[in-house]
Amino acid sequence: MTAMMRPDGEPSIARYLKEPQVGPTAARIVLGAQLRRLRTGAGISREDAGRAIRGSHAKITRLERGQVGFKRQDLVDLLTLYRVLAPERRDDYFELADQANSAGWWHEYSDVLEDWFELHLGLEEAAALIRTYQVQFLPGLLQTEEYAQAVTRIGYPNAPQEKVDRLVALRLERQKLLTRTDAPRLWAVVDEAVLRRPFGGTEVMVAQLQHLLKAVQMPNVTLQIAPFSVGANAAAGAPFSILRFAEPELPDKVYLEQLTSALYLDKQESVDQYTAVMDRLCTEANTPQETADFLHQLIDQLG
Numbered sequence: 214m215t216a217m218m219r220p221d222g223e224p225s226i227a228r229y230l231k232e233p234q235v236g237p238t239a240a241r242i243v244l245g246a247q248l249r250r251l252r253t254g255a256g257i258s259r260e261d262a263g264r265a266i267r268g269s270h271a272k273i274t275r276l277e278r279g280q281v282g283f284k285r286q287d288l289v290d291l292l293t294l295y296r297v298l299a300p301e302r303r304d305d306y307f308e309l310a311d312q313a314n315s316a317g318w319w320h321e322y323s324d325v326l327e328d329w330f331e332l333h334l335g336l337e338e339a340a341a342l343i344r345t346y347q348v349q350f351l352p353g354l355l356q357t358e359e360y361a362q363a364v365t366r367i368g369y370p371n372a373p374q375e376k377v378d379r380l381v382a383l384r385l386e387r388q389k390l391l392t393r394t395d396a397p398r399l400w401a402v403v404d405e406a407v408l409r410r411p412f413g414g415t416e417v418m419v420a421q422l423q424h425l426l427k428a429v430q431m432p433n434v435t436l437q438i439a440p441f442s443v444g445a446n447a448a449a450g451a452p453f454s455i456l457r458f459a460e461p462e463l464p465d466k467v468y469l470e471q472l473t474s475a476l477y478l479d480k481q482e483s484v485d486q487y488t489a490v491m492d493r494l495c496t497e498a499n500t501p502q503e504t505a506d507f508l509h510q511l512i513d514q515l516g
Contacts, residue, residue: 238335239460241313242279244306246462249277251295265294283310322383325376329475333468336456336477338390340397344491345454346439348404350412351421353384354391355401355428355436360421361385363413391433400435402494408438408511415515422512429505437498438507455487 252262252273259270266272266287275281288310292303319326319334326334337343345352350364361381369377391399411418429436454468467478467487478484499507 236335236338237313237315237317238279238332239339239458239463240309240315241282243460243462244283244309244313245277245279247306247309248291248295251291251297252277255295257294262291262294266290279313282314285310318386319383322379322386325379326383327473330470332477333470333475334387336458336466336468337387337397339458339460339463340456341459342398342400342457343454344400344402344457345452346402346404346491346494347407347452348450349407349410349452351403351407351425352399352401354388354399355425355434356384356388357417357421357424358385359413359417363417367412391428391431396433398433398435400437400495402437402439402491402498405438405440408508411515419512419515422508422515426505426508429501435501436504437495437501438504439494439498440507443494443497453487453490455484455491 252259259273262273263269263271268287272281276283276287285307288306289303292298292306297303297306317331317335317338319331343354350356351360353361356364358381361384362377365377365380365384366372369380390396408422413421425436428434452470456466456468458465464479464481465484465488467476467484469476469478478487498504
């Protein structure tokens with residue numbers, strides 16, 4: 214799928230203004246990509262564009278990558294520089310900028326939300342497909358409240374209970390993504406060791422496993438267990454996620470969460486490497502039906 218073009222060759226952004234599911238993060242990236250097209254189409258360097266908005270080429274780079282919000286005056290000056298002068302065309306860009314600068318639902322949790330994770334929430338909201346491989350904890354989108362309490366406490370051992378409760382509330386709010394009308398598809402591969410760790414105790418873990426059995430009945434959720442027998446060539450040493458988007462301006466992104474930060478990779482070579490690893494994992498892991506059988510057996514063992 215490619216972006217629509219106007220008869221004069223200018224990319225059209227009208228389609229994005231008709232899609233309310235495009236959240237602020239996606240809108241910011243889309244707008245940045247459109248501005249990059251306008252700049253290169255006009256034969257203008259990043260340095261010259263930066264001077265036009267009283268900034269540097271680095272600022273233009275951040276804007277074009279969707280890493281920062283858009284000030285209206287900067288957008289006015291860039292559109293003028295790029296010869297986008299028709300009022301109706303400029304209004305489309307201003308409207309998309311308003312959408313990009315709007316607050317996502319997660320801003321309600323800004324008191325506990327790490328900046329590096331905020332971007333992931335925005336990308337997750339915009340994704341059409343989320344593929345994830347987990348080796349320590351179950352995916353946040355599939356956790357029960359009690360399980361989330363247990364694993365959050367591990368990550369924040371000295372935090373007051375109020376903060377832990379807020380972080381868990383954020384995670385539960387995030388899970389609504391899977392039940393909305395235009396819900397993305399979640400395809401998760403989980404290492405067997407994750408299910409062998411009874412976080413929160415046996416009762417909590419049994420309830421969590423039962424929750425997983427219900428979750429896999431959803432048409433947009435696929436869960437596979439990677440047993441200990443999975444070969445070393447297929448297994449990955451660290452958790453990662455690959456997010457794919459319906460929007461043509463949004464490249465696939467690999468998300469690598471670390472202890473106090475995260476990496477976001479979107480170079481095609483990196484995405485291809487992680488996709489190949491994920492494909493091998495899915496091939497060697499238990500099928501969804503075998504996974505369901507495994508969950509039943511584990512519940513019986515714990516019970």
